[in-house]
Amino acid sequence: MLAVLAGCVLLVIAAVYFAEPAHSLPGFFPGHVSAGSSEAAHHHVKHGIAALAVALAAFAYAWFATGPAARRSHTTA
Amino acid sequence: MISYFQAAILGIVQGIAEPFPVSSLGHGVILPRAFGWNIHQNDDFFLAFLVATHLATALVLLGFFWEDWKRIVAGVVRSLREREIREGDADARLGWLLIIGTIPVGLIGLLLEKPLRSVFASPASAAAFLIANGLMLLGAERLRRRVVATDAVGSDERLSHMSWRNAGFVGTAQAIGLIPGFSRSGATMSAGLVAGLSNEDAARFAFLLATPIIGAAALLKVPDLLGPAGNGVRGPALVGAICAAITTYFSVKFLLRFFETNRLTPFGIYCVTAGVLLTLAFAAGL
Numbered sequence: 279m280l281a282v283l284a285g286c287v288l289l290v291i292a293a294v295y296f297a298e299p300a301h302s303l304p305g306f307f308p309g310h311v312s313a314g315s316s317e318a319a320h321h322h323v324k325h326g327i328a329a330l331a332v333a334l335a336a337f338a339y340a341w342f343a344t345g346p347a348a349r350r351s352h353t354t355a
Numbered sequence: 356m357i358s359y360f361q362a363a364i365l366g367i368v369q370g371i372a373e374p375f376p377v378s379s380l381g382h383g384v385i386l387p388r389a390f391g392w393n394i395h396q397n398d399d400f401f402l403a404f405l406v407a408t409h410l411a412t413a414l415v416l417l418g419f420f421w422e423d424w425k426r427i428v429a430g431v432v433r434s435l436r437e438r439e440i441r442e443g444d445a446d447a448r449l450g451w452l453l454i455i456g457t458i459p460v461g462l463i464g465l466l467l468e469k470p471l472r473s474v475f476a477s478p479a480s481a482a483a484f485l486i487a488n489g490l491m492l493l494g495a496e497r498l499r500r501r502v503v504a505t506d507a508v509g510s511d512e513r514l515s516h517m518s519w520r521n522a523g524f525v526g527t528a529q530a531i532g533l534i535p536g537f538s539r540s541g542a543t544m545s546a547g548l549v550a551g552l553s554n555e556d557a558a559r560f561a562f563l564l565a566t567p568i569i570g571a572a573a574l575l576k577v578p579d580l581l582g583p584a585g586n587g588v589r590g591p592a593l594v595g596a597i598c599a600a601i602t603t604y605f606s607v608k609f610l611l612r613f614f615e616t617n618r619l620t621p622f623g624i625y626c627v628t629a630g631v632l633l634t635l636a637f638a639a640g641l
Contacts, residue, residue: 308466324466328466341438342434344438345437348439
């Protein structure tokens with residue numbers, strides 16, 4: 279459940295990185311710059327890809343963690 | 356700009372130095388300085404040129420291990436469909452080990468590649484890190500665990516017994532290759548030895564790990580080659596890519612056979628020797 283939640287949050291973060299230029303990113307996002315900066319219009323696509331990759335990893339983990347093998351091991355325990 | 360001759364030389368060196376554990380990035384920084392060429396690691400046209408040679412390297416690696424990749428991808432798809440990695444499904448497990456090994460270096464590369472490259476782009480620092488790379492290779496051979504490599508099972512089956520933690524460790528070790536002078540494949544092979552793999556299995560795992568990461572990094576930068584930065588360099592880039600493709604193919608073929616019976620030691624000695632000589636030469640102003 280936690281992995282799914284983390285994956286959803288990371289998907290949103292990835293979308294923000296893809297959609298917003300650096301100066302429009304929330305202040306606590308890595309890569310945020312002020313509007314006057316020379317990199318203000320830059321889109322941090324790489325940050326977006328990184329967030330997307332971790333989101334997919336979180337979803338994959340959740341997928342296996344709730345699969346038949348995990349259920350079997352819970353039952354055995 | 357890069358001439359066709361320079362492109363051919365740089366392509367040949369890229370194709371050899373990428374799979375060999377001797378740092379292609381380091382050689383790419385050092386070689387122009389050693390030959391007195393006016394090419395610098397952070398020049399836009401040179402970065403565009405590197406996209407083509409790296410893409411060629413990735414395509415050759417993909418083609419070389421095509422049958423393996425088909426099995427591995429089928430294994431990953433199978434495991435996703437069944438929502439479990441079945442006992443004895445070596446292809447599925449190896450596929451997920453490769454994914455786990457790729458994620459850390461992918462993240463580190465995406466976030467730190469540019470700053471690391473700009474900080475350590477000088478030939479002098481690349482030569483110094485080449486010495487460190489050699490020491491890493493020699494150290495890994497000393498720290499290696501005793502390996503019981505049985506010929507009865509295939510390399511992929513042996514690799515599939517690697518733990519998830521070790522796959523993450525070996526994959527993360529690749530990130531050191533972002534520093535010019537350190538070899539990505541050298542770091543992967545060294546970490547593989549320390550994690551208990553044989554030279555042969557460590558080399559195979561390194562080449563399999565290399566394909567997605569080099570390919571993705573190159574694909575991500577294809578717009579650089581096709582954009583204004585690529586103007587005037589696309590012809591030499593094509594020549595460099597062809598040369599890189601040819602030498603990558605023969606290098607991988609050679610290394611897979613070499614590591615059946617040999618170790619990283621000669622490459623470690625080469626890196627230390629070349630690094631020391633180049634450091635002295637650069638210090639003397641040559």
